Amino acid sequence: MNGFAVGLRCLAQGQRWVFGRPRWLLFGLVPALIALVIYVGALVVLALHAGDVAVWATPFADDWEDPWQPLVRVGFALLLVAAGLMLAVITFTAVTLIIGDPFYQSLGEKVEETEGGAPAGQGRSFWQDIRVSISDSLQVLLRVLLLTIPLFALGFVPVIGQTVIPALGFAVSGFFLTVELTSAALDRRGLPLKERIRLLRRRLPAALGFGVPLVLLFLIPLGAVLLMPGAVAGATLLSRALAAEPSVAPGHGATVAAGTS
Template identity: 85%
Template sequence: MNGFAAGLRYLAQGQRWVFSRPRWLLFGLVPALIAFVVYAGALVALAYFAGDIAVWATPFADDWDGAGQSLIRVGFALLLVAAGVMLAVVTFTAVTLIIGDPFYQALGEKVEETEGGAPPGHGRGFWQDIGVSISDSVRVLLRVLLFTVPLFVLGFVPVIGQTVIPAIGFAVSGFFLTVELTSAALDRRGLPLKERIRLLRRRLPVALGFGVPLVLLFLIPLGAVLLMPGAVAGATLLARGVADSATPGQAPAAVVLGKG
């Protein structure tokens, strides 16, 4: 539980960092707001057409009695929307980070500055940064899909499909959300995607303590928009902590909210 609580503290400290600096909060809201409008429209469309998709996907239920047919199709539609929401939570972050790369790079570097300074970085240009960000986000999404598809199928299993599977789904979403949000800070430290995932997997309770509550908060209307700048700030603090603690002979970075 200590690790989970540490992750939650990073999340809270990141939110406190931006809310104590309104200029940086507003700066970070712009790309999140743009992405929110796009995603809200897509999820509304998915919910509107979920019933039609369920009918198309379950032709075997055409001859069933009314109750059985309704149960399977309503269940399918609900699971489809739930899977869409889970993917939206993870991909929202990736898309927002791509849209707002200059915004969030500047925000992350400012957080690093208030905590003792950022590493020299990788020396890539703006468009190279965008290309790497898109490539990494696609690879993260493919990993998420490896979990989402079987979890979607297992959602039809009685009892565990309504209890255990959603909990696992939130854990998967939370972990990969943390992977996405820490990408910029860990990339500045020269860690490629596989190394970032390996590092966060070794600190799994911390990653889940940061990501799972954030997934739940992102489900609140406009929560993703309002909390995104603080999520980037908190992820930068988390990245400093886990990367420094993984470096031999170097003490973990203390999370001290300096002025900036």
């Protein structure tokens, strides 16, 4: 299995899996719909107040003449909303997975069952699973912020701020979206968060092939809701494919063969 096409194929297969099983599709939509209501409200508030935040954040432009003052402040407001959308794509998945943990655990296990069986898992209780999921999601969010904030600042740089930086933003979002979605399946195989990130970093083309198209699809209205069940199914398939590569025993640091891209 090689490259970007691997992740893209797993994404497509996951969507086909759930859309071929309407009961599981409807089952997986419930947590995504709950999260959608929360996020729509938050993004509306952000959009309504982005102009005020731009004025507060750019006091140095108070005495600037037209067109520079409105250009800077409108640009800042647009970047703020864009950053909010990108952050929403990442955190939407994390929040939806936390809300829907029992839903998506069952969905992922069903996918594994149809593909030849799932590992025994970690033997944790429901509340322990929730605690681990929240902890892992917060750690992923911290990593995203450490990368997103510098990218946001670089968005003001002429030319690269409108070309290279958005592309890097999609790549970062796609990678960590894959980290979030594969968390349950890889956790069942005994890989802690750091090992999961290391595994996906070594198979970066596959991780981006899965995550970047999904980020773009999630930007379509209601795309994140409709595609979330299939994203979970596809991430399970991707996890199975990656975990099938040579590795040491789970729980002792997975050293996965890098493979070719």
